[in-house]
Amino acid sequence: MVPAVLLGRCPRCGSGPLFSGLLTVRDTCPECGLDLRAHDAGDGPAMAGIFIVGALAVIAALVVDAKYQPPLWLHAVLWPVIVLPLALLVMRLAKALLVALQYRHRLRISA
Template sequence: MAGPEPTPPSPYSTGLAGRCPRCGEGALFDGFLKLKPRCNACGLDYKFADSADGPAVFIMLIAGFVVLGAALYVEIAYEPPIWLHLMIWLPLAVIICLALLRPMKGLAVALQYANKAEEGRRDK
């Protein structure tokens, strides 16, 4: 008699940590953003994963909101020269985008696995 199936790990914790969405043990990435072909712990094939541009779009919206809001506040409160704005906000935008890109891509892949998302097909 087989026991109940183990509860799968949370897609949020595994995705944000860059771990396998099925077992939560194996690494999801091979490099900064390239997915591994399969999990080295449980063997899950990652061919199902296609995050496309979703994570990048969300990150641009988040970074744009944070950086633009902060830049507007600093401009209204202190009126610094434009070169100072460029020195502060351009690097900050790049740092925010790069810091969020990998966790958001991992989250997108983990949520695709958890929700059994597939490419749409037409019925004939």
């Protein structure tokens, strides 16, 4: 399950791509046909992004500010460049993990 999550693969076959875009989960796995619409991560990935990346960014900003005292404009330029890609990465991993856990524990969302 861990390699499938890290690589963004289907939780059943481990070879089909889970995402059709950056954060969009496919409707079905192109390799094994697993219906991925029944697995909804909801707001979990966003919460992971907020809590994990937000905490790390605040700590890093405080450390950098205390150690180097850069001007505020440098903070304004530096942190979005680091935080935005990191937040997308964390949200993608969290979404793959939540879909894999829902598949593993047979939790299906019926709409």
